[in-house]
Amino acid sequence: MSGRRQPIVSVLGHVDHGKTSLLDHIRGLGSGRQASVMDREAGGITQHIGATEVPANLLNELCGPLLGDKSFDSPGLLFIDTPGHHSFSTLRSRGGALADIAILMVDVMEGVRPQTIESIRILKQAKTPFVIAANKVDRIHGWDSVHGRSMAQAVREQTKDAQALFEQRYWDLVGKFAEHGFNIEMYSKVKDFTQEIALVPISAREGEGIQDLLAVVIGLAERYLEDKLTDIEGAGEGTVLEMKEERGLGKTLDVILYRGSVKKGDEIVLVTDEGGVSTHVRGMFAPRGMSEMRDAGNRWDDTEAAHAASGLKISAPDLDGVLAGTTLRVVSNDAERQEAISQADAEANLSVELDEEGVTIKADTVGGLEALAKELRAVEVPIRHASIGKVNRRDVRSAENSNDPLHRIILAFATEILPDAEEEIENSENGVKYLGSDIIYHILEEREEWVEQRTRELEEASREKVVYPGRILLLPDHTFRVSKPAVVGVRVLAGRIHVGQRLLKNGERVGQIKSIRSGQDSMKEAKQGSEVAVAIDGVTVGRQIDEDDVLLVDIPESHAKKLRKMDLTSAELEVLEELTAIHRKDSHFWGL
Numbered sequence: 001m002s003g004r005r006q007p008i009v010s011v012l013g014h015v016d017h018g019k020t021s022l023l024d025h026i027r028g029l030g031s032g033r034q035a036s037v038m039d040r041e042a043g044g045i046t047q048h049i050g051a052t053e054v055p056a057n058l059l060n061e062l063c064g065p066l067l068g069d070k071s072f073d074s075p076g077l078l079f080i081d082t083p084g085h086h087s088f089s090t091l092r093s094r095g096g097a098l099a100d101i102a103i104l105m106v107d108v109m110e111g112v113r114p115q116t117i118e119s120i121r122i123l124k125q126a127k128t129p130f131v132i133a134a135n136k137v138d139r140i141h142g143w144d145s146v147h148g149r150s151m152a153q154a155v156r157e158q159t160k161d162a163q164a165l166f167e168q169r170y171w172d173l174v175g176k177f178a179e180h181g182f183n184i185e186m187y188s189k190v191k192d193f194t195q196e197i198a199l200v201p202i203s204a205r206e207g208e209g210i211q212d213l214l215a216v217v218i219g220l221a222e223r224y225l226e227d228k229l230t231d232i233e234g235a236g237e238g239t240v241l242e243m244k245e246e247r248g249l250g251k252t253l254d255v256i257l258y259r260g261s262v263k264k265g266d267e268i269v270l271v272t273d274e275g276g277v278s279t280h281v282r283g284m285f286a287p288r289g290m291s292e293m294r295d296a297g298n299r300w301d302d303t304e305a306a307h308a309a310s311g312l313k314i315s316a317p318d319l320d321g322v323l324a325g326t327t328l329r330v331v332s333n334d335a336e337r338q339e340a341i342s343q344a345d346a347e348a349n350l351s352v353e354l355d356e357e358g359v360t361i362k363a364d365t366v367g368g369l370e371a372l373a374k375e376l377r378a379v380e381v382p383i384r385h386a387s388i389g390k391v392n393r394r395d396v397r398s399a400e401n402s403n404d405p406l407h408r409i410i411l412a413f414a415t416e417i418l419p420d421a422e423e424e425i426e427n428s429e430n431g432v433k434y435l436g437s438d439i440i441y442h443i444l445e446e447r448e449e450w451v452e453q454r455t456r457e458l459e460e461a462s463r464e465k466v467v468y469p470g471r472i473l474l475l476p477d478h479t480f481r482v483s484k485p486a487v488v489g490v491r492v493l494a495g496r497i498h499v500g501q502r503l504l505k506n507g508e509r510v511g512q513i514k515s516i517r518s519g520q521d522s523m524k525e526a527k528q529g530s531e532v533a534v535a536i537d538g539v540t541v542g543r544q545i546d547e548d549d550v551l552l553v554d555i556p557e558s559h560a561k562k563l564r565k566m567d568l569t570s571a572e573l574e575v576l577e578e579l580t581a582i583h584r585k586d587s588h589f590w591g592l
Contacts, residue, residue, distance in 0.1 A: 004229040005308045006053065006076040007221040008098060008258060010091075012122070013105030014115035018135035021204035022105065026079060027052050029062070029210075050241045050254050051311035052079045054214070063215040066150060072218050074229055078309045080256060091239055091256075091325055091367060097126035098239045098256060100225050101217055108134040108169045108201065112176040118439050120180050122371075129224055131198045131216045132184060134173060138203040140165050151201050151209030152188060166201065173199065187216050193223060236260035236308070236330035240270070243322045249283065251319040255328055256311050262330050263305035268316065269340035271326035271366075273388065276344025278337055283315040323348070323388050325365025350386055358382030359407050359447075360399040362391050364415040372413040375440050381447070382407070391417040391434065396424040399432045405458060406451055411443050412436035459566060466562050468525075469575035470495030470553035472503075472534075479547060480533060483540040485514050488547075490534050494571035496527045497553050503536065504552040507582045511539035513553075528571060552579060560591030 011019045055076040064071075080091070080099060091098040104119055106112065123130050137154075138145040142162040146154065155163065170186070177184045177197070187198040198216050202209035221229070238257040246252045253270075262268070266281045284303050306312045314328075326347050329340040347366060352373040361376070361383055363369035369386055376383060384407065385398045391412050402408045408430055410417075417434055425432050433450055437443045471494040478489025490497075502512050514535040516523040526532045539545050552575065555563070563576055583590040 004074050005258075006056075006074045006078045007100040007217075007225055007229060008051075008078050008080055008256065008309050009217060010080045010097075010099030010102045010128075011105060012102055012119040012130075013133075014107070014110070014113035014119075016107070018105050018107065018133075018204040022103070022133065022135070022202075022210075023052060023079060025204050025207055025210055026054060029054060029058060050080060051256060053077070053310070054079070059214060059218060062211045063218060066152075066212060066215040067218065072222070074221060077214070077217065077221075078256075078311070080311075091241070091365070097128050098258060099128060100228055101220055102128050102130040103213065103217065104130050104132050105135050105204075106132055106173065107136050108166075108173070109136055109139050111169075111172055114442070115439055117180070118441055120177075120182070121441075124181070129193070129220050131187070131200060131213065131220065132173070132177075133204075133213055134170070134199055134201045135204050137166065137201045138206045138208070140169065145203050145206035145208050147207045148211075149208050151212040154208055155201070170199070170201075187212060193220060231259065234260050235332065235336065236262040236266070236328075238262070238308075238328040240322060240324055240326055240328055241311075242324045243319055246313070246315070249285075249313075249315045252285075252313050252315045253319060253322060253328070254311070254313055257306055257308045257328075259308050260330060261305060261307045262312075262314075262328075267331050267337065268314075269329045269331055269337060269344050270319070270322045271344040271347045272321035273323060273348065274321055275348045276341035277318060278331070278341065279316045279318045281314055281316055285313040285315070323366055325367045350388075352383060352386040353377075354386060355382035355384055357403055357407060358384035359402075360385040360395050360410045361412070362387060362389065362395060362410065362415050363413040364388065368413045368415075372411065372440055372443065375444060376411070379444065390415055391421050391436070393418075393421050393424045396421050396428065396432055396434075400428055400430045405431060406454055409433040409435065409447065409450065411447060413440055413443060414438050466566070467498055467501060467555045467559045468496045468553075469555050469563070469572055469579055470497045470501075470528075471571075471575050472497060472551050472553060474541075474545060474547050474549045474551070475531070476547045478533075479541045481535075482542065485535040485537045486511070486539050486541050486545070487533055487535050488541060488545075490532060492526050492528050492530045492532070493550070494528055495553065495569075495575050496525050496572075497534070498525045502554040504554050504579075504582065505545060505549060507585070509554070510544045510551065511536040513537075528569070552582075555579060557583070557587075557590055564591070 011022060013019050053076050056072045056074060059076065060071050102123055106116055137143055140162055142159055144158060174184055182197050183195060184199050185196040187200045190196045190198045200209060200213045200216055202213055236257055237259040238255040241254040241256060243251060243253050262281060264281055264284055267278060268281060269276055269278050284306060286301050286303050331337045331340050350366060350369060352369060359381060361369065361372055363372055366388060369388055373383055373386060384402060391410055395410055399408050399410050417436060425434055435443055435446050470492060472490040473493055475489040475491060481487040497513060497516065499513055499516060503510050514537045516526050517533045523532065560580065568576065580591050
């Protein structure tokens with residue numbers, strides 16, 4: 001073993017911008033060169049659980065001319081190919097982000113997209129060095145691709161028109177990244193990697209510019225990761241990617257080992273939802289041949305030991321409740337066990353501050369939950385309940401119990417909702433909302449939209465219950481009955497009238513609305529502009545009221561407070577002010 005481990009590289013970017021194509025191309029780098037692609041010494045690509053390793057001798061052969069024939073000191077590069085939806089931000093190691101370096105994929109034709117912005121934000125927070133792969137240059141009009149050609153040569157050999165179109169796309173990207181505080185520069189012109197982010201044009205599909213990209217990644221690793229890559233001694237530590245059932249093996253863990261080593265029989269301490277637990281490695285496996293990690297099925301090769309950095313599958317007893325995104329620690333004595341268990345307990349205690357009232361949040365990993373909580377805190381959204389795993393019925397009931405209807409929402413990052421929880425939401429009488437996404441700021445945006453819509457709905461519902469102020473005119477020649485009750489035709493001049501409202505004339509009470517009719521139809525209310533027949537109890541036309549009178553429609557004092565918080569028309573506001581002035585002659589604080 002050399003005195004350093006290979007750097008762990010993560011590939012991020014917007015959906016369909018070429019992450020899978022790049023990883024597929026990297027997996028295929030050694031395939032045409034020898035019969036056994038698993039033969040690391042012969043320079044083949046080794047597949048790990050959730051990772052692809054490119055050995056140094058193959059990198060040196062590919063990138064030697066671009067590296068000025070310097071050789072790469074590390075054993076190789078380990079590309080994390082995380083299962084499904086695991087995001088870079090949720091996979092952490094002792095030193096912060098699990099990845100040492102990131103490649104940010106950007107489609108040169110589409111530019112910066114929502115997930116690109118999310119990736120930029122995550123990279124900024126984690127302070128991870130990264131390089132931009134401007135993918136799909138083959139789609140630039142007139143671009144001529146040659147498989148395996150270096151990008152320096154490719155750009156020189158394009159027509160003037162294709163070069164001009166590429167320049168235009170390049171400057172668009174420079175402007176977009178500048179908006180996010182990054183100074184990007186063409187990889188061949190970068191003078192200082194601490195000041196400038198290298199951009200490498202590539203075509204993952206055509207296999208053009210890949211060696212340039214790998215050379216820049218190697219250059220970054222050699223220059224900035226010396227301390228990190230030589231910190232390989234001591235107890236093994238890794239990050240759990242996920243726990244799953246494997247036929248014939250039972251519950252297993254997919255792990256990226258980033259420090260030290262682990263072997264069969266070793267005692268390991270894991271983080272579960274109940275805190276730290278200790279168990280022993282029963283079996284360790286690597287997938288056979290070039291089978292894609294996530295679909296290797298039962299094609300596993302038994303292995304005795306693994307060294308950082310590598311991906312592996314571990315089977316062990318008592319894996320229930322192990323949390324994805326947490327740390328696996330190898331221990332060799334009582335003191336180490338105690339220390340590891342207390343660290344695991346601290347990791348299990350989610351560092352998410354909870355409030356007495358607030359929303360419910362879920363994520364598939366500890367890091368994911370903390371990332372979502374951090375973003376919600378930034379926009380001052382309180383959190384009442386936070387946990388890891390799929391959304392279940394308990395979560396729905398927790399959300400239902402929020403006092404504030406705008407907090408009856410479950411925000412789920414990179415996890416799913418169980419069918420019985422969906423059913424519970426459908427049957428909920430309290431209006432629980434579920435929002436899930438693999439992109440945190442999509443969750444935030446959708447929550448904003450839901451809050452706006454829900455606020456409108458709640459206002460509408462309260463408008464229906466709240467008694468509104470109004471002003472009516474008793475129409476001339478429209479007295480249908482003089483009394484018991486008086487029935488008169490009225491025009492609603494402002495606001496609205498409800499059955500049951502009291503009427504005021506010159507500030508004095510004159511009867512109460514018993515019914516409202518339009519033709520043969522009975523109505524509960526009539527709005528501004530309507531002409532309706534109104535039955536009024538307690539008055540006689542010609543005595544307390546007369547045709548052509550203008551009456552105010554009174555409201556209860558408690559409704560005046562609600563109305564002030566609502567979106568009233570200017571006519572409704574005017575009547576409300578008039579009513580307030582009348583009532584405050586008797587009660588100075590009426591309606592406050």
